[in-house]
Amino acid sequence: xxxxxxxxxxxxxxxxxxxxxxxxxxxxxxxxxxxxxxxxxxxxxxxxxxxxxxxxxxxxxxxxxxxxxxxxxxxxxxxxxxxxxxxxxxxxxxxxxxxxxxxxxxxxxxxxxxxxxxxxxxxxxxxxxxxxxxxxxxxxxxxxxxxxxxxxxxxxxxxxxxxxxxxxxxxxxxxxxxxxxxxxxxxxxxxxxxxxxxxxxxxxxxxxxxxxxxxxxxxxxxxxxxxxxxxxxxxxxxxxxxxxxxxxxxxxxxxxxxxxxxxxxxxxxxxxxxxxxxxxxxxxxxxxxxxxxxxxxxxxxxxxxxxxxxxxxxxxxxxxxxxxxxxxxxxxxxxxxxxxxxxxxxxxxxxxxxxxxxxxxxxxxxxxxxxxxxxxxxxxxxxxxxxxxxxxxxxxx
Numbered sequence: 001x002x003x004x005x006x007x008x009x010x011x012x013x014x015x016x017x018x019x020x021x022x023x024x025x026x027x028x029x030x031x032x033x034x035x036x037x038x039x040x041x042x043x044x045x046x047x048x049x050x051x052x053x054x055x056x057x058x059x060x061x062x063x064x065x066x067x068x069x070x071x072x073x074x075x076x077x078x079x080x081x082x083x084x085x086x087x088x089x090x091x092x093x094x095x096x097x098x099x100x101x102x103x104x105x106x107x108x109x110x111x112x113x114x115x116x117x118x119x120x121x122x123x124x125x126x127x128x129x130x131x132x133x134x135x136x137x138x139x140x141x142x143x144x145x146x147x148x149x150x151x152x153x154x155x156x157x158x159x160x161x162x163x164x165x166x167x168x169x170x171x172x173x174x175x176x177x178x179x180x181x182x183x184x185x186x187x188x189x190x191x192x193x194x195x196x197x198x199x200x201x202x203x204x205x206x207x208x209x210x211x212x213x214x215x216x217x218x219x220x221x222x223x224x225x226x227x228x229x230x231x232x233x234x235x236x237x238x239x240x241x242x243x244x245x246x247x248x249x250x251x252x253x254x255x256x257x258x259x260x261x262x263x264x265x266x267x268x269x270x271x272x273x274x275x276x277x278x279x280x281x282x283x284x285x286x287x288x289x290x291x292x293x294x295x296x297x298x299x300x301x302x303x304x305x306x307x308x309x310x311x312x313x314x315x316x317x318x319x320x321x322x323x324x325x326x327x328x329x330x331x332x333x334x335x336x337x338x339x340x341x342x343x344x345x346x347x348x349x350x351x352x353x354x355x356x357x358x359x360x361x362x363x364x365x366x367x368x369x370x371x372x373x374x375x376x377x378x379x380x381x382x383x384x385x386x387x388x389x390x391x392x393x394x395x396x397x
Contacts, residue, residue: 001100001101001102002099002100002101002102002220002221002222003100003220003221003233003393004096004099004100004218004219004220004221004233004234005218005219005220005221005224005229005231005232005233005234006216006217006218006231006232006233006234006350006354006389007037007038007039007040007106007217007218007219007224007229007231008034008035008036008037008038008039008040008216008217009033009034009037009214009215009216009217009350009351009354009355010030010031010032010033010034010035010036010037010214010215010216010351011030011033011179011212011213011214011215011348011351012026012029012030012033012112012179012212012213012214013178013179013212014179014180014181014208014210014211014212014339014340014341015181015210015211015212016116016181016208016209016210016211017114017116017211018114018211018212023058023060023063023066023067023112023114023117024066024067024069024070024071025070026112026114026211026212026213027067027070027071027110027111027112027213028067028070028071028213029112029213030110030111030112030212030213030214030215030344031071031108031110031213031215032215033215034108034109034110034214034215034216034217035108035215035217037217038217038219040106040217042071042072042073042108044106045073045076045106045107045108045217046076046077046104046105046106046107047076047077047078047079047095047098047103047104047107047108048071048073048076048077048078048079048107048108048109048110049079049081049091049092049094049095049098049107049108049109050064050067050071050078050079050080050081050091050109050110050111051080051081051082051087051088051090051091051109051111051343051344051346051347052064052080052081052082052087052111052343053082053083053084053085053087053113053342053343054082054084054124054125056124056127057113057114057115057117057121057124057342057343058113058114058117059114059117060117064078064080071108071110077104079094081094083378083379083383083385084128084342084378084379084382084383085290085292085342085345085346085376085377085378085379085383086290086346086376086377086378086379086383086384086385087111087342087343087344087345087346087376087378088109088111088214088343088344088345088346088347088348088349088350088376089290089346089347089349089350089374089375089376089385089386089387090239090346090376090378090383090385091109091111091346091347092109092216092218092346092347092350092385092387093237093239093385093387095107095108095109095216095218096218096234096237096387099218099219099220100220102220104220105219105220105222105223106217106218106219106220106223107217107218107219108215108216108217108218109215109216109217109218109347110213110214110215110216111213111214111215111343111344111347112211112212112213112214112341112343112344113210113211113212113213113341113342113343113344113345114211115209115210115211115340115341115342116209116211121209121342123140125140125141126138126139126140128379128380129246129380130244130245133245133247134245134246134247139246139380141292141380142197142198142201142206142293143198144246144380144381145201145292145293145295145296145381146197146198146199146200146201147246147250147258148258148259148295148296148299148381149163149200149201149259149293149295150199150200150259151250151257151258151259152259152260152295152298152299153200153259154259155257155259155260155310156259156309156310156313157310158298158310158313160192160200160202161188161192162298162313162316162317163191163200163201163205163293163294163295163298164188164191164192164204164205164294165188165313165316165317166205166291166294166295166297166298166316166337167186167191167204167205167294167337168185168186168187168188168191169316169321169322169330169331170294170297170331170334170335170337170338171183171184171185171186171334171337171338172185172322172323173322173323173331173332173333173334173335173338173364174333174334174335174338174339175334176323176332176362176363176364177333177334177338177362177363177364178362179212179333179339180333180334180338180339181208181210181212181338181339181340182208182334182337182338182339183334183338186204190204191204191205191294192204200295201293201294201295204294205293205294205295206292206293206294206337207292207293207336207337207338207339207340208338208339208340209340210339210340210341211341212339212341212344213341213344214341214344214347214348214351215347216347216350216351216354218234219231221393232353232354232357232358232389232390232391233389233390233391233392233393234387234388234389235274235275235276235388235389235390235393235396236270236271236272236273236274236275236276236277236387236388237270237271237274237385237386237387237388238266238267238268238269238270238271238272238273238274238385238386238387239267239270239383239384239385239386240263240264240266240267240270240384241263241382241383241384242256242263242381242382242383242384243255243256243382244379244380244382246258246380259299260299260302260303260309261299261300261302261303261381262303263384264300264303264375264377264384264386265302265303265304265305266384267375267384267385267386268280268303268304268305268373268375268386269305270386271373271386271387271388272305272388274388275388275390275396276395276396277371277373277388277396280304280305280306280328280373281305281306281307281327281328283371283396283397284306284328284371284372284373284388285328285329285356285357285366285368285369285370285371285372286328286329286332286353286356286357286366286369286371286372286373287301287304287306287321287328287329287330287331287372287373287374287375288331288332288333288335288349288350288352288353288356288372288373288374288375289301289304289330289331289335289349289373289374289375290336290345290346290349290375290376290377291331291335291336291337292336292337292340293337294337296377297312297330297331297335297337298312298313298316299312300375300377301315301321301330304373304375304386306321306327306328306330323364323366329366329369332352332356332361332364332365332366333348333352333361333364334364336349345376346374346376346385349374349375349376350374350387350389352374353372353373353374353387353389354372354389356369356372357369357370357371357372357389357390357391358391359391370390370391370392371388371389371390371391371396372388372389372390373386373387373388373389374386374387374389375387
């Protein structure tokens with residue numbers, strides 16, 4: 001099996017709306033940024049993996065078909081991936097598989113998102129739940145994760161201020177990231193005073209609906225060595241799946257605790273085992289994790305093994321996980337809480353982790369970063385993906 005490197009990454013700025021481009025033109029922007037960063041052209045690409053979440057979010061059915069010519073992918077193998085919020089990282093893992101298998105040497109992952117085209121993202125996302133039992137509640141991503149936040153508060157003694165501190169940290173990081181959608185710093189008081197969406201989640205605890213594009217170029221070790229290239233290396237991948245039924249995550253007969261992220265923890269453990277990571281908190285410099293609401297970041301930090309269950313609020317309150325602190329820095333880009341172009345959010349996590357381990361992250365750079373973990377979550381917290389990157393192929397110390 002070939003080692004797989006990330007040769008180039010690209011992201012457009014994330015904004016509310018782009019009226020100046022069509023969807024294929026937006027996707028092409030992200031692809032060209034990644035190709036330029038890699039120093040190659042579409043002629044060098046063997047295959048394309050296209051991340052596209054629910055079609056209704058862009059207002060066009062089977063939108064991947066619309067983008068083949070814009071990418072210059074006609075005549076090349078082409079695959080669409082859809083795993084909800086995990087779509088982008090699932091696409092990266094599909095591309096990794098194509099390269100690691102020896103089938104291709106150069107694979108482009110490129111996609112985009114125009115959530116504003118849907119009119120109401122939450123009305124679209126509401127359709128993921130069971131028609132007979134769960135959709136009438138009604139559930140959407142906000143109410144579903146509000147239930148999770150309440151459970152986390154009950155189980156671990158957290159409060160609304162703990163969630164607000166996550167937003168404060170990420171906005172401070174995003175202020176250093178010119179690509180981030182929400183960049184204005186806020187205070188705990190600002191977050192607590194913002195409009196309640198579904199208690200305890202407030203507007204200040206929620207991600208934006210972002211429009212933007214992202215791409216990545218994955219290459220084989222053979223190709224990298226033949227051309228004298230130094231990519232970031234994907235050292236481990238991990239995926240897992242949770243039960244579909246929300247009713248199986250709550251109550252006295254629950255199969256999994258909705259307040260924690262145990263199924264995600266398994267995905268992290270699989271990636272760590274492949275990468276040779278035995279002490280995540282001691283071996284990983286950066287974590288670019290998928291957390292579209294402030295409450296989610298707390299249990300994802302714990303699932304990633306960066307601290308024990310229920311410990312993330314106190315650690316965050318004492319300044320850990322933020323730029324300038326010791327140990328693993330979480331979401332130095334501002335994370336999903338500050339930019340969420342759903343279909344490519346997972347690609348953005350890979351892109352940010354790549355920039356970090358290569359020392360190219362600008363003002364948001366974690367000093368001396370050589371290793372990183374990235375993750376994504378899709379569906380009703382049902383699909384999980386993670387990967388570990390490093391600056392070289394040496395054993396991770």
